[in-house]
Amino acid sequence: MLIYICLSILLSLSGMMVFTLKQKHLLVMLLSLEFIVISIYLNMMVYLSEIGYEYFFSMIFLTMSVCEGALGLSVLVSMIRTHGNDHILTFSSLW
Template identity: 70%
Template sequence: MMMLILLFFMFISGLISFALKREHLLLMLLSLEFIVVSLYFIFMVYLKMMNYEYFFSMVFLTMSVCEGTLGLSILVSMIRAYGNDNILTFSFLW
């Protein structure tokens, strides 16, 4: 039970860091990856407690890797086009 509380605390702290660091894209991507890792741990604990198979965790990891690479590729293309990752300086987002 203490492990689930710790994992939910990890998830909530990831959400808070995502909300507070919204001006830099790299920090947002890092906090999103932290949220994904905490969700993965929550799924693993849940699947272990219910004695289910771990196939869903592999599908989840595959989708989270795709999300991470897509975010990094968008970050690289924005840095090549505009020179920084500070979201507040982009005029097309407003």
């Protein structure tokens, strides 16, 4: 169990590092956010299986993370349609 906890912490930290270092493209930021969500899900599944609870909360978490991903992709598509690219630094305002 300790290796799964260390792995999930390493995955979370690497996702946060990519999120903070690669702030030029919105798509890379969205992918790193999804990577962080997957690592949190892995950590939650390890924790819930260790204490013997059911996995109902994990289904709610997955539903919310899918909604977050769909919202992020819709914002990305909207920005690409209006501005032509997904470079964050070229926008003066998002509308």
